[in-house]
Amino acid sequence: MSTLLKMQNITKTFPGVKALDSVNLEVNAGEIHAVVGENGAGKSTLMKVLSGVYPHGEYEGEILFEGSEARFSGIADSEKQGIIIIHQELALVPLLSIAENLFLGNEVSSRGVINWPETFRKTETLLRKVGLREAPTTLVDKLGVGKQQLVEIAKALAKEVKLLILDEPTAALSESDSQALLDLLLELKSQGITSILISHKLNEVERVADRITVIRDGTTVSTLQAARAEINEERIIRDMVGRDMAHRYPERVRNIGDVLFEVKDWNVYHPDHAERQVIRKANFHVRKGEIVGIAGLMGAGRTELAMSLFGRSYGQNISGEARLHGKPIDTSTVSSAIASGLAYVTEDRKALGLVLDETIQKNISLANLEGISRAGVLNEAHEQTVAEGYRKAMNIRTPGVYQKVVNLSGGNQQKVVLSKWLFTEPQVLILDEPTRGIDVGAKFEIYGIMNQLADEGRGVLMISSEMPELLGMCDRIYVMNEGALVGELAAKDASQERIMSFIVRS
Incomplete structure (x- = not known):
């Protein structure tokens, strides 16, 4: 089996934090390759390097795709090479139709005029490939999350994808929708499409992955192969967390x-x-x-x-x-x-539980401003003390409480939400x-x-x-x-x- 992708000694540093430290990843053509690790391990950062979100020059190391060095300056560059990433937060426009979403920025046109009959024909073909029977004119906001995920994959197929990257694709899906998506990945594999799957659901990873690369604390720990019977949940967990979880x-x-x-x-x-x-x-x-x-x-x-x-x-x-x-x-x-x-930790921490563009400090105090105020005046020093206390007690992995919540991993975001509600006692x-x-x-x-x-x-x-x-x-x-x-x-x-x-x- 030939090598499609090599990422060698990838290092990415943010102010005060080394997110990736000489990470190596090798993906073979036609395989489903899972990347697993704890929240904050560097999985999403690595995929953003690969897809051009962090362009060449903002990281150290080398990317080889189809045998040639790749230096992407943005997502458009990686997509031209056939590398398509589907993020956990879907990038669809709810009030546009399926057809409009599939070819947004990639319109079927001649001399600046969109060819709608051809657009609809291609949409129907792509939808059949992913197992959808909806009309091309159906608005995306009329679809459930499971079907929207399939529309995202159809959108990738419209761009002649060679390497499909899926970041937590089943996190918000029901059991039946999750199984349908995994079946589709196996079907795409049979058609020669290579996939990188990022998932916390280890039973799903075990089911579909040919190989698994484990990342811990920004470094590559191991690559396990299904063909050698190396993939099992206990081994994966041990490599992820650095200890046995009896x-x-x-x-x-x-x-x-x-x-x-x-x-x-x-x-x-x-x-x-x-x-x-x-x-x-x-x-x-x-x-x-x-x-x-x-x-x-x-x-x-x-x-x-x-x-x-x-x-x-x-x-x-x-x-x-x-x-x-x-x-x-x-x-x-x-x-x-x-x-x-009473306190309620919502299932949707990003939309309903946090103010993503605010700091950890501001988020923790948000539900109990009286607890950091006197006579209606907010005491910022006390607010910082409270936030620091929860940062340590909850083991929120961050340089400090002035860090914006949007930059935290999912697990650390959840700890901030819990801290916010625990502060209400x-x-x-x-x-x-x-x-x-x-x-x-x-x-x-x-x-x-x-x-x-x-x-x-x-x-x-x-x-x-x-x-x-x-x-x-x-x-x-x-x-x-x-x-x-x-x-x-x-x-x-x-x-x-x-x-x-x-x-x-x-």
């Missing part, structure tokens, strides 16, 4: 007390369709020192339940009662929910997909934080699409389906099969 979930001595938080007969209707009930008579409770999970399929209503409880951030015509320490609490607004002792912390899109090392740290909160006698309510995570962390698990809580299991009685049986029977 226990994926940290151990905890459970000390569960009386009922702390209770919700009775909670009903929620859709914010735009008043006749559509989204949550139906939800009843549940969380005890002191308890981690309670909510399992369910995509669309079951888990996020809607959490958001409606936290200041009625979702829905209308909400009814029911929330109690803390046996007394009714006011959750009618976000500020009243916070004052009552909540009694009950609602976590919505708290480990989505972060690596196993950062996951372990977040699990440790959850255990610490439980040890302090607080209540934790965790929503997760990863059943092993729920089974590994929770004391009890509620099962949700079509807006209703349809089952409850103690940890000792829970299994993936029993959880699915509740969903199927409901």
